[in-house]
Amino acid sequence: AQTVTQSQPEMSVQEAETVTLSCTYDTSENNYYLFWYKQPPSRQMILVIRQEAYKQQNATENRFSVNFQKAAKSFSLKISDSQLGDTAMYFCAFMKLNTNAGKSTFGDGTTLTVKP
Amino acid sequence: NAGVMQNPRHLVRRRGQEARLRCSPMKGHSHVYWYRQLPEEGLKFMVYLQKENIIDESGMPKERFSAEFPKEGPSILRIQQVVRGDSAAYFCASSPRGPRDTEAFFGQGTRLTVV
Numbered sequence: 001a002q003t004v005t006q007s008q009p010e011m012s013v014q015e016a017e018t019v020t021l022s023c024t025y026d027t028s029e030n031n032y033y034l035f036w037y038k039q040p041p042s043r044q045m046i047l048v049i050r051q052e053a054y055k056q057q058n059a060t061e062n063r064f065s066v067n068f069q070k071a072a073k074s075f076s077l078k079i080s081d082s083q084l085g086d087t088a089m090y091f092c093a094f095m096k097l098n099t100n101a102g103k104s105t106f107g108d109g110t111t112l113t114v115k116p
Numbered sequence: 117n118a119g120v121m122q123n124p125r126h127l128v129r130r131r132g133q134e135a136r137l138r139c140s141p142m143k144g145h146s147h148v149y150w151y152r153q154l155p156e157e158g159l160k161f162m163v164y165l166q167k168e169n170i171i172d173e174s175g176m177p178k179e180r181f182s183a184e185f186p187k188e189g190p191s192i193l194r195i196q197q198v199v200r201g202d203s204a205a206y207f208c209a210s211s212p213r214g215p216r217d218t219e220a221f222f223g224q225g226t227r228l229t230v231v
Contacts, residue, residue: 006158043205043227046222050218102220103149104161
């Protein structure tokens with residue numbers, strides 16, 4: 001079974017600064033996907049970024065990038081130029097390849113507050 | 117193109133009553149997944165359904181919980197004889213193809229409160 005651990009229950013950052021959220025996972029699988037989801041106060045789950053384990057290049061989506069360390073089973077999210085709208089809960093998630101993204105294992109989340 | 121629609125957004129039930137949560141997947145999606153989110157925790161997978169079939173119910177509690185996805189109409193998560201511990205946010209997600217999908221789309225969830 002897979003486990004996903006987010007060791008930072010809460011974090012805060014000043015607007016326009018950079019923040020990094022940590023995620024580690026445990027699996028015996030070699031091929032898988034990793035995700036970061038954002039859950040704002042509206043509770044909507046929004047996919048922020050996706051990483052395929054067989055790709056060495058770190059995924060990037062505008063201000064969001066990841067640091068994927070496969071050997072260390074680490075998958076951190078970096079948010080650059082933080083904006084007030086980034087305030088939300090962030091979840092790291094794992095999915096085995098050849099299953100489907102609908103069946104993922106989630107961490108317990110990190111609440112991020114962006115301060116003006 | 118409407119997203120995944122869940123209703124109601126909020127549901128209050130007394131202990132012992134039944135709760136019915138509805139999920140209409142995105143247009144063209146025939147795969148539905150239900151998750152439960154307890155306070156201060158992440159989402160926990162409950163069940164995966166296709167039209168008229170339960171594919172994977174490994175996360176469903178053995179008693180009182182059931183799910184269906186009929187040929188016509190929304191998917192329903194049903195909780196019988198609710199208890200206080202059932203209070204949580206229940207999320208539905210959908211995807212178009214199932215095992216080959218790399219993204220599922222989530223609804224806004226139903227917050228169930230048992231009093």
